[in-house]
Amino acid sequence: xxxxxxxxxxxxxxxxxxxxxxxxxxxxxxxxxxxxxxxxxxxxxxxxxxxxxxxxxxxxxxxxxxxxxxxxxxxxxxxxxxxxxxxxxxxxxxxxxxxxxxxxxxxxxxxxxxxxxxxxxxxxxxxxxxxxxxxxxxxxxxxxxxxxxxxxxxxxxxxxxxxxxxxxxxxxxxxxxxxxxxxxxxxxxxxxxxxxxxxxxxxxxxxxxxxxxxxxxxxxxxxxxxxxxxxxxxxxxxxxxxxxxxxxxxxxxxxxxxxxxxxx
Amino acid sequence: xxxxxxxxxxxxxxxxxxxxxxxxxxxxxxxxxxxxxxxxxxxxxxxxxxxxxxxxxxxxxxxxxxxxxxxxxxxxxxxxxxxxxxxxxxxxxxxxxxxxxxxxxxxxxxxxxxxxxxxxxxxxxxxxxxxxxxxxxxxxxxxxxxxxxxxxxxxxxxxxxxxxxxxxxxxxxxxxxxxxxxxxxxxxxxxxxxxxxxxxxxxxxxxxxxxxxxxxxxxxxxxxxxxxxxxxxxxxxxxxxxxxxxxxxxxxxxxxxxxxxxxxxxxxxxxxxxxxxxxxxxxxxxxxxxxxxxxxxxxxxxxxxxxxxxxxxxxxxxxxxxxxxxxxxxxxxxxxxxx
Ligand code: SF4
Ligand code: SF4
Ligand code: SF4
Ligand code: SF4
Numbered sequence: 226x227x228x229x230x231x232x233x234x235x236x237x238x239x240x241x242x243x244x245x246x247x248x249x250x251x252x253x254x255x256x257x258x259x260x261x262x263x264x265x266x267x268x269x270x271x272x273x274x275x276x277x278x279x280x281x282x283x284x285x286x287x288x289x290x291x292x293x294x295x296x297x298x299x300x301x302x303x304x305x306x307x308x309x310x311x312x313x314x315x316x317x318x319x320x321x322x323x324x325x326x327x328x329x330x331x332x333x334x335x336x337x338x339x340x341x342x343x344x345x346x347x348x349x350x351x352x353x354x355x356x357x358x359x360x361x362x363x364x365x366x367x368x369x370x371x372x373x374x375x376x377x378x379x380x381x382x383x384x385x386x387x388x389x390x391x392x393x394x395x396x397x398x399x400x401x402x403x404x405x406x407x408x409x410x411x412x413x414x415x416x417x418x419x420x421x422x423x424x425x426x427x428x429x430x431x432x433x434x435x436x437x438x439x440x441x442x443x444x445x446x447x448x449x450x451x452x453x454x455x456x457x458x459x460x461x462x463x464x465x466x467x468x469x470x471x472x473x474x475x476x477x478x479x480x481x482x483x484x485x486x487x488x489x
Numbered sequence: 490x491x492x493x494x495x496x497x498x499x500x501x502x503x504x505x506x507x508x509x510x511x512x513x514x515x516x517x518x519x520x521x522x523x524x525x526x527x528x529x530x531x532x533x534x535x536x537x538x539x540x541x542x543x544x545x546x547x548x549x550x551x552x553x554x555x556x557x558x559x560x561x562x563x564x565x566x567x568x569x570x571x572x573x574x575x576x577x578x579x580x581x582x583x584x585x586x587x588x589x590x591x592x593x594x595x596x597x598x599x600x601x602x603x604x605x606x607x608x609x610x611x612x613x614x615x616x617x618x619x620x621x622x623x624x625x626x627x628x629x630x631x632x633x634x635x636x637x638x639x640x641x642x643x644x645x646x647x648x649x650x651x652x653x654x655x656x657x658x659x660x661x662x663x664x665x666x667x668x669x670x671x672x673x674x675x676x677x678x679x680x681x682x683x684x685x686x687x688x689x690x691x692x693x694x695x696x697x698x699x700x701x702x703x704x705x706x707x708x709x710x711x712x713x714x715x716x717x718x719x720x721x722x723x724x725x726x727x728x729x730x731x732x733x734x735x736x737x738x739x740x741x742x743x744x745x746x747x748x749x750x751x752x753x754x755x756x757x758x759x760x761x762x763x764x765x766x767x768x769x770x771x772x773x774x775x776x777x778x779x780x781x782x783x784x785x786x787x788x789x790x791x792x793x794x795x796x797x798x799x800x801x802x803x804x805x806x807x808x809x810x811x812x813x814x815x816x817x818x819x820x821x822x823x824x825x826x827x828x
Contacts, residue, residue, distance in 0.1 A: 257747050371745065378744035389741050389755060390763040394725035398810075399553035399756070401543040403520045404727070406812040416725035416812065441762050444723050444777060451723070451813040 231281035231381070234266035236301055238294040238353065239321060240287025243367035244312035245269045248284075251370050258374070261381050279304050282380055285359075286311040288321045288350045295356060302357040309361040309376060310354050316364040317438040319469060321350040361386065364419060366436035366469070372421055392416050392440050393433050397424035405432040410455045412465035417443035435469040490637070493653040493664060493671040494678050495644070500651075504532040504580065506667045510614045510659070511576030514549060516542050526579070537581040537618040538646075540626070541806055545733035546586055547593060549577055550609045553730075554755040557605070557740070562748040572605045572754075576612040583620045585802040587640050588633035589733035590615065592800050596736045605754070614659060617643035619685070625805025627695040627818055633802040634693075635686070645682055652682045697818045698825065699789070699799065705825060706790040710782075714823050719778025721813050722760070728807035728815070729758035729784065734800045737764070759783045785820060 237245055249255065249270065262282070266274045283305040289295050302308060313319035324332075329347045337345075354362060363376055372388075379386035393415035397404070405413040405427055414435030415427060426433050452462045495503065507513055515535035516524040524539035526546060544553075555572040582590070597606040617640045628634040636643070641660035644651040652674060655661055664671055729735040739757040744750050757764055760781065765774035774780050792800035801817070808816045822828045 254746060261747065374746065375743055378747060381747075382744060387741050387743070389739055389757075391761055392723075392725050394727055395730065395756075395761075398544070398727055398730035401519065401525045403523055403543075404810065404812060407810060408520065408523070413812075416723035442777075444720075447721050447723055447813060450721075454814070 230261060230263040232278060233262045233264045234280045234283040234301065234305070235264065235269070236266070236283060236285050236297070237269060238285065238287035238298060238315075239290035239350070240312065240314045240319075242269060242286070244284075244286040244315075244365070247365075247367045247370055248373060251374060254370075254374055258377055258381075262377075277304070280306065282307045282309065284309045284311045285315050285353055288314045288318055288352055289356060290321055290347050290350045292346060292348065298353050298356060307360045307380060308357070309363060310352070310359045311363055311373075312368050313364045313366040313436060313438045313469060315353050316362045317354075317469070318350060318352040319366055319436075319438075322352070323467060323469070325349045325351075364438040365422065369421055388421070390440060391420045393418045393420045393422065393424050393427070393437070396420045396422070397427045397433075400424055400428055402427045403430075405430075406451070406455070410457065412452050412457055412462055414448075414466065414469070417445070417448055432465075434465070438469060491655045491661070491664075492674040492679070493655070494674045495651045495653050495670055495672075497646070497649050497651060499670045500644075501532050503667070503670055504535060506670070507578045507580065507614070507616065507663065509666070510663065511578045511612065512574070513578050513580060515580040519543065526581075528577075535580060537644075538620070539581065540583070540620055540623055541804065541809065543810075544731060545589065545804070545806065546579055546582065547589075547733055547736075549574060549579055549613065550593065550606050551738070551754075551756070554753060555605070556751050556753050558752040560750045572609070574609050574612075576614070577609070578614040578616060580616045580618070582615050582617045582640060583804075584617070584636045585626075585628040585633045585804040586733060587615065587617060587636045588628075588802045589804070591639050592734045592796075592802070593736060595796050596734075596800075614663075615640040617654075619643070619645035619689075621689060622693050622695075623805070624694050625808045626693065626803065627697050627805065628803035629690065629693045630695075630697040630699060631799060631801060631803040634689075645685065647678065647681045647685060650678070652678050695805070695818055697803070697821055702799070702821065703790045703793045706786060709824050710786075712824060714820070715778045715782040717823075718781045718815060718820060719776065721815055722777055722781045723813055724760045724762065724777055724780060725812065726758040726760045727810045727812065729760055730756065731806040731810045733804060733806070734788075734802065739764075759787070781815075785817070789821070 235245060265278055266276060268274060283301050285301060285308065289298060310316045314321060333345055361376060363372055376386045397415055402424060405411040411432040413432035415433040417439050418433055418435045419437045419440045422437060449462055504513060512528050514526050514528050515537065516539035517527045517529060517534045518536055519525045524536055524542045526542045529535060552572055556569045558566050559569045560566040597603040638656055641657045642663055643654040653671060655664055735758060737757045737759060738754050740752060740754050742750060742752050762772065766772045774783060788801040789799045819828060
């Protein structure tokens with residue numbers, strides 16, 4: 226069957242570019258993969274790009290933190306068949322959305338010690354999934370390479386990737402780690418967080434920070450009560466749980482995000 | 490069933506001898522007071538008096554995740570034997586574990602025989618070890634505190650010696666192959682054994698009333714207690730992962746690399762939202778409360794209807810491992826209106 230290669234674009238909005246870097250980190254798998262697709266628009270990795278052609282698949286990393294981000298996002302959506310949100314920023318807001326309650330002018334003043342800079346036209350940081358529909362969401366801070374490859378290979382085969390949606394606790398128990406909550410009275414976000422990282426942090430004796438975002442419907446209240454009942458202070462709980470912007474999930478109305486998630 | 494006596498100092502030699510029947514797997518210490526079942530060469534690492542291991546023996550029969558089939562582009566679908574563990578000697582099974590093994594056999598080998606389970610099961614040697622309950626054990630309430638079958642050899646510690654019970658042809662082979670380790674049990678051994686049983690009976694501090702429980706549950710399906718538990722439960726699934734009789738699994742197709750597809754099987758649990766998602770995205774147990782209730786009903790109602798006994802053996806693992814402190818004994822007390 227002579228099939229033309231799918232046209233692919235990889236884009237970064239406001240973010241650290243860590244997810245794009247993870248794609249480059251796929252090293253030995255990257256060349257064979259690149260041979261199967263036609264990567265036409267990837268500013269980070271190529272100096273020759275086509276910014277207007279139609280795309281079969283596009284990966285978008287980062288949050289919408291400026292008006293320009295939003296424009297780019299809408300343009301990408303308009304020219305793409307299958308849109309993949311790459312990384313926790315793109316799916317949930319991630320670290321950039323951690324302190325949305327602080328006015329942007331205050332942030333600018335504190336960071337740059339000057340009156341508002343006009344080239345920093347930042348708005349509240351929100352995930353791209355808040356603005357346009359995505360076919361697939363792949364969280365992670367950064368994404369897991371093996372998950373990216375699963376998405377890419379499935380799409381190349383003309384299928385949607387299948388993910389067994391389980392919390393980090395599943396992988397943590399499968400590895401028989403000592404539970405950070407039960408044995409160490411720590412704030413661990415594992416039960417709320419979508420697995421796939423192999424319970425990386427608890428496997429190194431560190432509580433999960435929730436970097437992959439919520440699974441589907443975190444029992445937020447029960448988690449807080451559980452930590453408070455163990456004598457952990459509210460300040461500590463709030464600090465740990467807001468690391469990966471748990472309040473943003475709530476403020477945005479989780480239901481909407483969950484719907485995106487289920488559509489995958 | 491035959492009984493023998495073995496000098497306590499022979500335990501290492503006995504464990505060495507067991508290696509002839511397969512890979513020796515025994516509880517070893519993972520952190521202070523926590524244990525995992527692990528293949529060992531050095532028998533001094535074994536902690537047979539460990540009450541619970543984080544994951545139960547079921548991981549020796551079905552890995553939490555294993556590949557079933559594999560296919561390379563242009564090739565044929567091949568069976569892979571990722572789950573085959575070869576002959577294993579499971580050392581340190583307690584009475585509740587052996588009862589749980591019988592329950593897994595009912596689930597996996599009654600109507601539809603699960604080939605993945607069976608291949609490991611048929612090569613599993615079970616060496617039991619007597620225990621003393623702690624504050625989470627309630628096997629006595631479920632009648633799983635002693636065993637009369639389902640093991641090959643069972644050691645009951647009696648201070649300076651063990652009472653050794655043999656219950657299978659393989660167990661008999663093990664004893665016959667090592668005559669220097671065993672002597673016939675004497676009347677004093679039997680007496681001390683009974684004394685120990687009595688002592689053990691008196692050490693249970695947790696109890697659960699199971700009288701008519703399936704009927705109670707039938708009437709309490711809509712009880713607000715399930716919403717209460719649902720509000721507290723994180724659906725982390727830990728209780729199910731560590732439960733020796735939870736047996737659900739999922740099957741997923743993946744393409745880990747270009748040109749290679751894998752069909753994998755993983756442990757699953759009714760506590761997870763994804764579990765009851767069906768075609769079209771509908772979920773017939775979307776509420777957390779429904780999911781928690783399902784776990785309890787399956788153990789104490791549905792299983793009883795199907796197999797004539799509950800599928801909980803009272804090992805206490807779910808109580809010890811629930812991060813929010815949901816306790817099966819308390820839940821049922823609550824259901825009965827006793828709390
Ligand atoms: S350490 Fe965290 S991730 Fe692991 S079982 Fe406990 S709560 Fe879950
Ligand atoms: S354990 Fe938690 S914080 Fe660590 S990598 Fe996984 S999801 Fe992220
Ligand atoms: S339900 Fe709990 S106590 Fe009963 S067998 Fe399972 S883990 Fe053990
Ligand atoms: S371990 Fe506790 S919180 Fe987790 S699913 Fe089981 S009952 Fe719920």
